[in-house]
Amino acid sequence: MTEDRVPRRSFLTTAAATMAGAALGVAAAPSIGRAAERRDGDDRGTAPAPPHEIKLGIASYSLREFPLDKTLEMAKTLRTPYINFKSVHIPYEKSPEELAAIRKQIEDAGFKIVGGGTITFDQDTDAGVEKYFAYAKAAGMPTIVCTMPVATLPRVEKFAKQYDI
Known part of the structure; x- marks a missing residue:
């Protein structure tokens, strides 16, 4: 058998x-x-x-092999305005002005940025945590999808309140 x-x-x-x-x-x-x-x-x-209502969106990580303009073009075919962005499409290294321009490009294409990440908080310092909150705020991300050591959580909470994210 x-x-x-x-x-x-x-x-x-x-x-x-x-x-x-x-x-x-x-x-x-x-x-x-x-x-x-x-x-x-x-x-x-x-x-x-x-x-x-359930609002379905996409994670830009699914389209990580494509540049932002192509990602937005392909995302339009899914007919959802909601996108969570990964740093491959909205790089951490960009200045606040560059992040604002990327945000405008995304919004002008008809999309709503619902969040960013996954962001890894690997430094339990104010500077190491705040840089990601400043990035998310400048990019128009109301939510951060993140991972961190448990010890970093109080610091992340502090900046989440400060940045209203």
């Missing part, structure tokens, strides 16, 4: 997709119910929007 083993990667992929589908199904169920509750004479034919 042979064993039919499922590879771990296939199992995890299927499990994650199933859980995501289940979560979306639960979130969509209330809006389906509201469609049936339309009042007489209401011929709009659409259900009201759920109170918390």
Whole structure:
């Protein structure tokens, strides 16, 4: 008798997709119910929007092999305005003026910068942490996706409050 083993990667992929589908199904169920509750004479034919919509976006890291202009061109085909940028597209080394110009290029192309990173806070010093918050603020990033040693967390929290990120 042979064993039919499922590879771990296939199992995890299927499990994650199933859980995501289940979560979306639960979130969509209330809006389906509201469609049936339309009042007489209401011929709009659409259900009201759920109170918390899911907004899908992309991570520029997925397009890391392409320059920014090509990345924006390809991202337009996905028809989502939301992008989280990696430093490959918005480099850390740019001046505040250069970051403002890159931000304008992105916004003029119809995109909304939703965050940046993953940023690694590898120095537990004010200068080592603040440089990334100054970068994110100048680039228009309202959120930083980051990783750090636990000991660095209080310093990161301090600058998150200071920069309102």
